[in-house]
Amino acid sequence: MPPNHSHRDVLRKRTQIGFTYLILIVFLFIAILPFVGIVLTSFKEQRELRDSPFTLPQDWKLENYTDAWRGARFSAYFKSSIIIVIPVVVISCILATMSGFGFAMYRFPGDNLLLLLITFGLMVPFEAVIIPLWQIMGTLGIRDTYWALILPQVALSFAFGTFWMRANFKNMPADIVDAAVVDGCTIWGVLWRILFPLSRPALLSLVVLLFMWTWNEFFLILVMASGDLRTLPVGLALLRGRYASDVPVMAAGSVMVLLPVLLIYILFQRHFIRGILSGSVKA
């Protein structure tokens, strides 16, 4: 039996809700304030740095962005990031859709063992594969090409994507598949014409997650890429010379790294949160 809602209870409830909002607002500010600071700084001049980071720039200077883009070669890094992220996401999604379907719809000897092997891909850091990877790229003759940066990320994304899409297909209504099969649909048709359109939400989550992980990937690119093959995060981290000590230019570079992920995150935030939280242990 819930206790009676007396006047005092209502008042207490209101105070608690107000207090809850207070906590949330304070911690929301702590989470996004450093980001606001870096955006404001990216429009400032060097001499304005002595002011508080949260004052508005005296006049919004775009030169920091042009300096980063041309002078610090962020145009090349940006191009590289794009050239890597698109094939990784597209190829991984296709391969993961197929294997997720295969694991969800079939039982075959050794299927659990195979899944267990793929689980390693969810946990193993690139540090543990990097040297043999370097040698394999040499053997295949693709060292110092974009493929050396794309394929390893496809491989790791495939591991996550397989589990993600397998879970998705397992939740599909069995009747639909049965009906399609009765109607003479081939298995290939079941996958691409019936289940694929139904999998759009899961696939969208996969796309945004893989986009973020690939865009932010650091270790692999740091080791495998040199010069203009480097992506934005690595280019930013390895920036040397006169721009490296130029805080506003570094800030402008940081904003360039962040902005694409942030935009997609704001558009699809539910997908991000769901995906990251499921990334723990999912088998």
Add this chain to the structure above:
Amino acid sequence: MQNLSGNGALPSRTFMQRLRRKSVVPFSNKSQAILFILPGLVIYLTFVLLPILGTVRYSLHDWTGFSPPEYIGFDNYRELYRDEDFRKAIGNNFFFVIFYTIIPILLGLFLTSLMSRSKLKGMAIFRTGLFVPQVMSPVVVGIIWRWLFEYRGPINQTLTLIGLSEWIKPWLGDFTYAPYAVGSVGSWVQYGLCMILFLAGIQAINEELYDTAIVFGANPLQQFWYVSLPGLRQQILVAFVLTFISALRVFDLVFVLTRGGGPGKETIVTSILVYQNTFNLNRAGYGAAMAVTLATIIVAISAAVFWLQSRNDDTNAT
């Protein structure tokens, strides 16, 4: 809902096979499953599984990365056991667990216990904002905080402004405070995740449980201890795994924040040490042994948690 495994569990399956034996490819066709899985699997085997085995093999060799590898059994691992730097690095990883895992979880639990359990308006905005540090590139997080922690940077400016100028320190360059400074960035990244998880979890707990507790005279602390905490078990587990593994894997953040472990080796972590041994010190075999050890710890912890989780599910089911 049954899955469509081809073990004949669904009666309609055999019926369908009889019905359209020629045109329909039944789901029990095992070679077909392989066709779906194979393309990705080949890439996975080539670029993940094979290299793992390669790394394990190199970890048993004395190898500069250029010279012909010389088999030395477990000598690398024995050296690892005595290596002061490695101990320091692993020690730092676990020190960072305090900041990545313990502090965000305790803070998250504490704050959730103070919060209202009723659904609130505008939660989407808070959820989006609190999660932002999770989606940011760690390189950028590192650059932002390196700038905030600079000697003439915003944090010290603020300290001067509020009259605490004696607290001013070169945070990331200070042998005593650098590990705490790096750790606190970890807490900053992770606390939002914990808050969101716990807040969603606590709202999913049946309100009747609280009513019952109140009827039995439980004070707010007891309500939290006996109702909220057990109800949040799953969320705490997820937060634990995610943050613990990030604390063990951390690389980019330290690479940028303290330029790879400074001052001295005060903030060095295992992955940085792997990188240095392999690519700067020409000790690829030794670096491989470190990488294998780190990966083993990560896999072991994940496996343990998975086992715990499945055991929980079993007990819940009965």
